[in-house]
Amino acid sequence: MPLIAFYILGAIVALSAVLVVAARNPVHSVLWLICAFFTSAGLLVLIGAEFLAMLLVVVYVGAVAVLFLFVVMMLDVDFVELKQGFQNYVVSGAAIALILFAEIGVIAASIGPGSNATMDPSPGADTNAEAIGAVLYTDYLLLFQLAGLILLIAMIGAIVLTLRGRPRAKRQNIAEQTGRKRKDAVELRDVRPGEGV
Numbered sequence: 001m002p003l004i005a006f007y008i009l010g011a012i013v014a015l016s017a018v019l020v021v022a023a024r025n026p027v028h029s030v031l032w033l034i035c036a037f038f039t040s041a042g043l044l045v046l047i048g049a050e051f052l053a054m055l056l057v058v059v060y061v062g063a064v065a066v067l068f069l070f071v072v073m074m075l076d077v078d079f080v081e082l083k084q085g086f087q088n089y090v091v092s093g094a095a096i097a098l099i100l101f102a103e104i105g106v107i108a109a110s111i112g113p114g115s116n117a118t119m120d121p122s123p124g125a126d127t128n129a130e131a132i133g134a135v136l137y138t139d140y141l142l143l144f145q146l147a148g149l150i151l152l153i154a155m156i157g158a159i160v161l162t163l164r165g166r167p168r169a170k171r172q173n174i175a176e177q178t179g180r181k182r183k184d185a186v187e188l189r190d191v192r193p194g195e196g197v
Contacts (some may be wrong), residue, residue: 002046005042006046009043010043016035017032017036027072028071030068033065033068037056037060040056041054044056050128051127051132053130070161070162074162075161075162079112127178
């Protein structure tokens with residue numbers, strides 16, 4: 001039964017990955033990418049890495065893919081103009097794809113049926129969450145912090161790219177807000193009894 005589920009999920013992941021690249025509409029590409037992430041999470045559950053599956057769904061589907069979707073929908077990118085230069089990169093793209101498939105083939109041959117490689121998602125720990133936590137926060141703590149800084153910079157870059165001026169939109173002027181005087185912010189009125197403001 002797990003082997004049948006693996007083949008079904010693997011076929012869906014491969015088809016979704018092809019449709020991410022082949023879809024003409026960029027919004028459809030992002031939706032196929034979300035489908036690929038979900039089915040990849042299913043593959044991770046099959047090998048016993050439930051923490052990584054949950055992380056894939058929460059981080060990539062919940063944050064990265066939704067960010068891609070918002071950026072694609074908010075930016076007025078001329079995709080027709082971008083696709084006109086596609087033929088210039090076909091040869092280099094095909095070469096990179098062949099290299100990636102060769103790497104996958106080498107890895108598949110090294111962990112094939114006759115090899116002694118084991119897929120233990122939690123070596124020496126009760127769960128894979130404990131194994132990942134022990135490695136991540138001891139051996140790779142500095143790299144983990146650097147990855148967080150890189151993600152922060154990427155988030156700031158996405159905000160800067162999507163923040164553009166519109167003629168009738170109201171924008172905050174931070175310098176004006178912090179530099180205002182009391183007489184500009186407070187107005188005293190002498191209200192007489194029985195009269196409104």
